[in-house]
Every structure is written in structure tokens, then in C-alpha cells.
Amino acid sequence: MPKIITLPGDGIGPEVTAAAVEVLREVAPDLTFEERAIGGGAFDAHGDPFPQATRDALKEADAVLLGTVGGAHDSPWNALPREKRPESGLLALRKALGCYANLRPVRVQPGLEHLSPLKPGLARGVDILIVRELLGGIYFDGDRKIEGNAAYNTMRYTTPEVERVAKVAFWAAEQRKGRVTSVDKANVLEVSELWRRDVQALRDREYRSLHLNHEYVDSVAMLIVSNPGRYDVIVTENLFGDILSDLAAVIPGSLGLMPSASLGDGPGLFEPIHGSAPDIAGQGIANPAAAIMSAGMLLRHGLSRPDAANQIDRAVALALRERPTRDLGGQADTRTFTRAVLEALGTPAVG
Ligand SMILES: NC(=O)C1=CN([C@@H]2O[C@H](COP(=O)(O)OP(=O)(O)OC[C@H]3O[C@@H](n4cnc5c(N)ncnc54)[C@H](O)[C@@H]3O)[C@@H](O)[C@H]2O)C=CC1
Numbered sequence: 619m620p621k622i623i624t625l626p627g628d629g630i631g632p633e634v635t636a637a638a639v640e641v642l643r644e645v646a647p648d649l650t651f652e653e654r655a656i657g658g659g660a661f662d663a664h665g666d667p668f669p670q671a672t673r674d675a676l677k678e679a680d681a682v683l684l685g686t687v688g689g690a691h692d693s694p695w696n697a698l699p700r701e702k703r704p705e706s707g708l709l710a711l712r713k714a715l716g717c718y719a720n721l722r723p724v725r726v727q728p729g730l731e732h733l734s735p736l737k738p739g740l741a742r743g744v745d746i747l748i749v750r751e752l753l754g755g756i757y758f759d760g761d762r763k764i765e766g767n768a769a770y771n772t773m774r775y776t777t778p779e780v781e782r783v784a785k786v787a788f789w790a791a792e793q794r795k796g797r798v799t800s801v802d803k804a805n806v807l808e809v810s811e812l813w814r815r816d817v818q819a820l821r822d823r824e825y826r827s828l829h830l831n832h833e834y835v836d837s838v839a840m841l842i843v844s845n846p847g848r849y850d851v852i853v854t855e856n857l858f859g860d861i862l863s864d865l866a867a868v869i870p871g872s873l874g875l876m877p878s879a880s881l882g883d884g885p886g887l888f889e890p891i892h893g894s895a896p897d898i899a900g901q902g903i904a905n906p907a908a909a910i911m912s913a914g915m916l917l918r919h920g921l922s923r924p925d926a927a928n929q930i931d932r933a934v935a936l937a938l939r940e941r942p943t944r945d946l947g948g949q950a951d952t953r954t955f956t957r958a959v960l961e962a963l964g965t966p967a968v969g
């Protein structure tokens with residue numbers, strides 16, 4: 619009986635995680651669930667955004683399902699010392715799990731082109747996998763300080779850090795169209811120069827059948843929305859991947875359609891890419907599709923159950939057609955949408 623540690627977190631996190639757990643119970647009734655605290659709520663209750671009891675629970679986990687952390691811009695959590703803030707709890711969780719490769723699929727399912735603000739011809743068939751490095755770069759380690767009117771952070775990568783995430787991107791490309799675009803800012807940053815050199819060397823050494831090209835992040839920010847069909851797998855460092863994946867959410871139509879899987883040395887971490895959405899938290903209107911699809915990625919990548927994962931993806935696509943949520947211009951609230959997914963799970967597949 620695989621054990622899933624759930625970390626609902628703050629804001630809409632508990633609302634969308636509850637929906638994902640309901641769907642998981644339906645497709646994989648043998649799973650067991652244990653809930654723990656993370657983020658701002660964990661700080662309020664335990665004085666720590668990543669409490670020891672949560673750390674301890676991870677040792678027993680086969681996979682971890684996370685909601686979201688963080689508060690509104692005026693939240694008192696933002697005045698805490700950096701290491702006590704909700705987001706620091708999430709970064710510490712990722713580090714503790716050793717999840718260095720964050721897979722963020724951007725997909726427009728057939729028949730759902732109308733949910734995209736892009737012209738149907740541009741949105742149709744988009745299937746991009748963003749592989750974001752998750753444990754290095756400017757979000758971690760390195761020198762960082764704010765002092766009076768000056769502040770700095772450091773972006774740092776080593777060859778082993780670049781190679782291990784690039785291997786995940788190449789592995790994914792082997793099962794897809796065989797094309798990898800490595801995204802950097804090598805025209806300005808030394809750290810990108812190293813990134814580009816190491817990704818290219820790895821490809822030339824071990825993945826000669828794959829096509830690799832390099833693009834600058836500013837140009838990709840334009841091309842990913844104006845011509846998304848040109849991308850298969852994108853591999854990039856932590857900060858660039860964070861920004862590009864929120865931007866890419868425009869393609870399917872909402873942040874609420876962007877799931878993720880973070881893989882590494884131990885149990886995987888599965889979470890929607892969106893934040894805690896304080897503007898809609900507590901209203902029962904959040905789109906739970908990203909969290910539900912993250913549960914699908916948990917089954918696919920965390921527990922090697924592709925059939926159950928496919929069932930979820932299919933049910934979400936059907937529910938999006940029938941009962942789109944408000945962020946997509948529809949009427950469905952979290953509950954109605956989740957019910958539609960559960961109903962679709964009971965509908966026999968056509969073809
Ligand atoms: N992984 C995580 O836990 C993340 C946490 N955050 C934190 O979340 C808080 C809010 O950050 P924001 O910049 O406002 O980003 P956000 O992703 O929470 O929200 C951006 C916009 O998208 C909407 N949105 C997001 N998810 C949605 C969903 N499932 N259904 C419908 N609408 C949705 C929100 O209502 C908002 O208008 C901050 O404290 C931030 O640090 C931000 C990003 C990731």
C-alpha cells in the first residue's frame with residue numbers, strides 16, 4: 619500500500635489538494651494518505667515553514683503531493699526573516715527530497731483549443747515539456763544579502779548539477795520527438811556559458827541521436843507564445859524555468875492547467891505550478907485541474923502506473939470540455955469541476 623504524504627499548504631492549496639486526493643482515491647484505492655504541514659500555516663502552528671514532523675514523515679513516503687504555499691503581498695508572513703517565510707519551507711522541502719528535475723508539461727488537448735487565448739491554429743497540438751532545474755541557481759546557496767540600499771543574490775551552477783538535469787531532459791526527449799532546446803543567457807552570463815557548454819558536451823557524448831539547439835531566454839519568452847509548436851523539450855535553469863513556465867500557462871489557457879512532477883534521488887514531489895492565489899482563496903472557485911493532473915503525474919512518474927495516469931488525463935480533458943472553470947471563462951467551481959472529473963472517470967473510453 620503506497621503511502622502518499624499530502625502537504626496542502628496555504629491559500630487555495632488545501633482546496634485543490636482535496637480535489638486531487640478525491641480523484642486519486644477513485645483511481646488508486648490502495649493508496650494511503652497522511653497529511654502534514656508546510657508553508658505559512660506551518661509557521662503559525664509550529665514556528666517553522668517546514669517543521670521537523672513534516673521532514674520525518676517524508677522518510678515513509680512513496681510520493682509527496684503538495685498544494686501551494688504563501689500569502690498575499692500584505693501578509694505578515696512576508697515580514698518574517700527569509701528562512702521563516704512560506705516559500706523558504708517549499709525550497710527546503712525540494713532540497714530535502716533531492717528533487718532536482720522539475721517536469722512542467724504544457725499541453726493543449728485535442729478539442730480544448732478554444733480555452734487558449736492564442737489563435738486555434740497556434741494552440742492546436744502544442745505539447746511542450748519544460749524541464750526546469752530545481753535545486754540550484756539563484757534560488758539556492760551562494761551569497762545573498764540585503765543591506766541598506768544594496769542587495770545581491772548569486773546564480774551558481776556546477777557541471778554535475780547541469781548534467782544531471784540535462785540527462786532527464788534527454789531521457790524525456792528520447793520518448794518524445796527527440797528535440798531538446800536548452801535555454802540560457804550565454805551572451806551575458808558566465809553561468810549560462812557553463813550551462814551551454816555542458817549540455818552540448820553531454821549531448822555529443824551520450825545522446826548523438828537527439829537534436830539539440832540553444833536559445834536565449836528573452837527570445838524564448840517571445841517565441842513560446844507566438845510559435846509554441848516549434849518546441850518539444852525545453853531544459854533550463856531554475857529562475858528561467860520558473861518564469862517561462864508561468865508564461866507558457868497562457869498556451870493551454872490558465873495557470874490552473876499546469877501540473878508538475880519533481881524527480882530526483884528519492885520520492886517524487888508533485889504539485890501544480892501555480893501559487894496560493896490569495897485573491898480567490900477560500901471562495902471554492904479555484905481550478906483544481908493542475909493539482910489533479912499533478913496527481914496523474916504522481917501515478918505515472920512516482921508509482922509507475924501509466925494506465926491510471928492516462929485515466930486521469932482523459933477525465934480532466936472531458937471535464938474541461940463539459941464544465942470549464944471560471945479562470946477559463948466557464949462557470950464551474952472547484953466542487954462542480956471535481957465532480958465532473960469523477961463522473962468522467964466512470965465514463966467508458968471511446969475508441
Ligand atoms: N508552488 C507554490 O507554492 C508557489 C507559491 N507562490 C506564492 O503564492 C502567492 C501568490 O502568488 P501570485 O504571484 O499571486 O501567483 P498565483 O499563481 O498564486 O496567482 C496568479 C494568478 O493566477 C490565478 N490562479 C492561480 N492558480 C489558479 C487556479 N488553480 N485557479 C484559478 N486561478 C488561479 C490567481 O487567482 C491569480 O490571479 C505568493 O505568496 C507566492 O509566493 C507562487 C508561486 C508558486
Ligand SMILES: CC(C)CC(=O)C(=O)O
Pocket residue numbers: 705708709860891
Ligand atoms: C518557491 C516558489 C514560490 C517558486 C515558484 O514560483 C515555483 O516554484 O513555481
Ligand SMILES: [Mg+2]
Pocket residue numbers: 860861864891
Ligand atoms: Mg513559479
